[in-house]
Amino acid sequence: MPKRNIESFLDPQYLEEILASFSKATGLHIEAVNRKGETLAILGNKSRSDFCQFIRSHSKGEKKCLDSYKEATLESAKWNEPYFFRCHAGLIIWAVPIIVDSVFLGSIICGQVLLWKPDEFFLQQLKKSNSKNMDFDTLQQKVKELPISSPEQSQAAADMLFVVVNHLVKRNIHTMEEENAYHLERLQIKADLENRKKKNAAEFTDYGTYLKNERRFLSYIRLGDKTRAESTLKNLLTDLLTKTAGDKATIKIRVLELASLSSRAAVEGGADAEQVMVKLQDFNNEINSIERIEEFFFKVHKVIGEFLDGIFKLADKKHLSLVNNARNFIMENYHKPLTLKATADHLFISPSHLSRLFRLELDCTFNDYLTRVRVEKAVELMKKPEFSVEQVSKAIGFKSQSYFAEVFRKYIGVTPLIYKNSLF
Template sequence: MRKTFEANLLDPNYLEEILGSFHNATGLHIEAINNEGATFSVLGELERSDFCRYIRCQPEGEKKCQDSYKRASLEAAKWEEPYFFRCHAGLVIWAVPITIQGVSRGSIICGQVLMWEPDHFFFQELKKLNVGIKNFEELKSKACKLEVVSPARSQAAADMLFVVVNHIVKRNINSLAEIDATRLQQQQIRREIEERKRKNLPDISDYDTYLKKERKFLRYIRLGDRTRANQTLQSLLTDLYTKTVGDLETVKVRILELATLTSRAAVEGGANAERIMMHLKEFNKEIEGIERVEKFFYKIQHIVETFLEGIFTLADKKHLAIVKNARDFIMEHYALPLTVADVAEHLFVSTSHLSRLFREELDCTINDYLTRVRVEQAVEMMKKPEFSVAQVSKAVGFQNQSYFSKVFRKYIGVTPLIYKNSLY
């Protein structure tokens, strides 16, 4: 039994799956209602008890039940916890509020039970509550078939249901945030495409251009440059969207490839390899069933941000700021004859403290990071034919060309001259 509910607020299939499991575990009847007390789902497509069905088929029965549910739902929302009540017909029921981002969306109704075995006094009260019932003996017979649930068990079930509902709401909020982020991603791509048209910029016609931009993006990842990495990623995704004309399979292949390359770049940038590989494995599972290009783009942006966070896994924000500022300073002044003392003096910290932070948090020394930046910059410069190896060496901060060749070969695998000659 289902009625219309705001589909963008709660996933009805997930709601039935989880609360259906709760019913199977407890044997208790569950209904989901809106703020007006109207039932939009009886979980597991289970029928109400004979007693409740009999009450509801009486004149005004449905309305009275709905009014009871409505009042209970309002009380549950007000107190933000399970609310126990007796319905107009005399049964014990509890309402668990559904509150999304501070707004009440209804309740989960559970129970329709008795807390004690029916006796003479119960039947007297039952008759007073249901004066309009002509055949009271039939109602009495149906009441005797109701489940008796102790107060302790009822409270435990209500507490458990409260936890389950909160889990569903939290999952829903995360889903809404993902929908908003995906929508924002679409808008960003459209804006960038329009901006390119306005500036008469050509669309990429080959993957060479795309791959060059991809290499630049990976360089920013290795250097922990979050701002430039995110900017370049957005441009990459726009290129991919226009190049593939939204072809889902091609996009999936490129996104999987990009995620793998980014994970390795993050490890090279100082992130923990085990954690990065775990995140990558989860990412690969998440994108299996995706059927929209924008969702792929949202997922890759999210995993890239996770990888970047992995490079800065500092618990102390003050330490995070010191390491980040040190890296920014090196990025801006790598061409100068920098020393550890220069960087520490700029940040007003001791050289020993700064060096310890780099080792503990980035698993490298300050000089290691400085060298990495210089080599990455050298790789970019050598793509320009007007610069000789000697000029590149000096421009990125190496005073000795022989030492530059040795360091370059250690990081890239070949000498600067061989690398440069391979480009043309």
């Protein structure tokens, strides 16, 4: 695991925003310190008390404060919870550890309060623990200005701070994970481009080719074919990067279009429309606030994966495997006189069980799914001038051209002949 420290892990601006608000709400002093007890930042507008500043103005006092912070920080990490301690000057302070993946980075120090009004015993101990050269009359006066917090109030504040710090840790872990994902996406883009060069693959040169591949990609989404969809998406994005020469504005537009088209294809494939639209809106909001190309690609991969997952909301892994295997068998044999029984026999399950799985998991019958695959394949073949409507009908497994025309019209909205004529 790469070496980490608190300075590189926590976002200073976000840390200030969150903990400054905590300081204002509680009236407590807060500091971020590293493993050595060294103060990295005093958060919020609440500076150290006059008492603490006076103590630290002497070299020995500064050293004792540092030692107190270091000991408290180490103890809080040992127990992974708020650690209360009395500093050398008698103040009550607590430390909340910052631990990431079992690595201790530092702590948030809070407090600098008294639990009750300073009495004669407290003053005697204070005088004994500090330098003889220190002006004790001034120190005694500053003690009276210290805030007093009951044990209950201090514990509640410590518990609340623990929750806040854990939120900061989880947020930053998520940010780091995303940065790693962006880095991997960047490496993948570079690898794809290098592979094309090595294979002397023809460069993508026109949007006609891109749109043709895009239609194939959307077809895979409608059919819930995640493997082919993800593979085609990777090629689409590499094509887009090549065509635009890395122009971020154009890539952003195309990526937003692709996500929108994919959302509709997912709904057509059986995903819940409300959930898909919510995910699409969240995606659009995210895309509008980012600038790096690898982030565009990572985000669109992620949201389209979620769309595809929405088509298969399977609770049982065994069911997932069976349905996926049935779907793959259909994709490979759609042009044959395929039946529910033949597919069930291939999977070594009963036809009734397979029929039940299709209804339960895909919200359609076996024949509905088979027909959907055949129509999608018909649309692809229609784009080839050398294929007549009759040839297309036979190629996708229909014995009757008239029945093919009826089914095609039901799914596409026009007859095969009208559709084909519209293409040329």
